[in-house]
Amino acid sequence: MNIGEIARRAGVSRSTVSYALSGKRSISPATRARIQAVIDELDYQPSAAARALSSGQTQTLGLVFPPAGSHYTDMQLDFIGSLVEAAAGFGYDVLLAAAVGDGRQGLRRLVAERRVDGAVLMEIRLDDARVDYLAAAGFPFVTIGRVGEPEHTRWVDLDYTALVRSCVSHLAQLGHRRVALVNRSERLFRAGYESAHRSLTGFERACAEYGVVGTTHLCGDDAAAGEDVIGRILVADPATTALVTVNEAALGGLYRGLAAHGRRIPQDFSVTGIAAGRWAAAVTPQLTAADVPAVEMGRVAVELLLELLATPDAPPRHVLLTPPVSLRASAGPAPASDD
Amino acid sequence: MNIGEIARRAGVSRSTVSYALSGKRSISPATRARIQAVIDELDYQPSAAARALSSGQTQTLGLVFPPAGSHYTDMQLDFIGSLVEAAAGFGYDVLLAAAVGDGRQGLRRLVAERRVDGAVLMEIRLDDARVDYLAAAGFPFVTIGRVGEPEHTRWVDLDYTALVRSCVSHLAQLGHRRVALVNRSERLFRAGYESAHRSLTGFERACAEYGVVGTTHLCGDDAAAGEDVIGRILVADPATTALVTVNEAALGGLYRGLAAHGRRIPQDFSVTGIAAGRWAAAVTPQLTAADVPAVEMGRVAVELLLELLATPDAPPRHVLLTPPVSLRASAGPAPASDD
DNA sequence: CTCGCCGGTCGAACCGGTTCGATGAACGTA
């Protein structure tokens, strides 16, 4: 079932069918109706491949999927879900590329084989080979997260620095003077993940600003690592009374570790952080945290990308989000000091 | 940069380049080397659209993404991740289709526009319009989960009936006599989600088999609903001493609800179920549960689908998985009865 | 020496759309 068959049955030429479908030239109402009738009868849909070949547009966006072996978080799932939905709203599909190695392999498939019109990158590093590759190739892309020098790219990101600062500020107001940061894993930090680095920066600055003594800790992305890091925190500074976590996958472990060390939340120890709302609500007591607006971020990413496709020469636009800290139950006044 | 340019620079015809690339006819080593040199120099990659158009194969698999508005679970994320990776291993990409309405809309894009060579469906209902549509269209597909009459389709699924039975069996051995089932949401149950229905069946049968009094409860897919359902369970049968949950998103809420009602886990109340390992490990005490082998399921789905693409006439193959119940800390002997 | 076969290569058709330039009919205007 192709456009030629439709044309034949409607008694017109192939180009007329094409114009009737695209609306790029005027077609008489009578002809248009006849063509539409044939299309409806045969349930015709134009071939995506043929259309892509001749028009040069695939109506598909690429998403470079987080590297293999990393522990997926809910945040990522929400990104994907909202990307797919937002893209569908504009008539685009989303193609997933497995990121192997530094992620350029998967990109090659997307870009060099021209499978997609534009790409969305996530899990961004401060110095990201994929971003450099796409920028050099002149291929349209946006990032969820931003590189170290983000002025010339388009992105949507959380302001980790400010969010961690808000958490520290909140804890300081509650009287806490010794606070720990639970960061992402050593592997991700070493790889230069921007969220891990910006969180660290924000934490150190905020501690200085609020006169708080801070210790920082890398932590694997699972419950066992979270449980483990509590011990390390209390060794590093036994007087620690609060923590800020940007590691949502470790959250359950943090709670368990605190309980194991006899710290009740929030009476003995306060917990705050940045997390998907689902995780924040799953733990008891519920987590006082900045909720990651993952759905909004996915939607914005698609909008930025389509904007870029429509007007390639427009200056880069960025969206930096700073969701408020939702006050739940895991942070309270600092316990009376023993000093 | 197209195949004609490569041919010109290598001093051969376009078809020779094509055959050198595909290996479908023999090419002299000298010619092959010359062509390869040009390809390497220009970093040439054939256009996916052109290839798809002429060969009729897209090297892409479609995945119908869970309907909008549903709460995504970790299980789904793991499916997607493993699908993408497994597909990449075979040289395939994965295209996501947003499921709107009953999901046929998104499928139309995939199938009628011939964007993919085959499709993977998840979130299967006992009576699933998408499955009927694909079967009627003769389009290659596999399902993660299975319909009510699954003999003629290809699928990989968890044996919910058996897994729930294992949980009940385990609880019965521990002396529990009054057990609750926490099922998925009313919306999903009404829609005919197979996991919700088979879990219910398995639970009722197992209760009869082990002489256990069971109550069953639908429960929304979030922590608040989980907290809420505990009250309903204790109203329905105040003597309940254990539950089986197939609702991983509600898990944190179940724990909180039990604590709110003064039930300690596992001393006063035992919890078992089916969940992604990550959630099972995140709660305290860790959940005694059958861990969903999501990664394996995704991989198997891809294998089944590629098998189907390679040999369309082979009889349907199924894989029914029954992972063991991991004994963790949330289930213990039934408390002494008050009777 | 000649014939037949086979490995290697070429040219052309084809996949199913899009798009440009041309064409013809209808219509308003000078």
Add this chain to the structure above:
DNA sequence: TACGTTCATCGAACCGGTTCGACCGGCGAG
């Protein structure tokens, strides 16, 4: 009445691959 427009439509070229049949030269067998 002749001419310039505008509208609707057509034909052909093109996008960039794959694949089939044909062709050519060299080699082994008869």
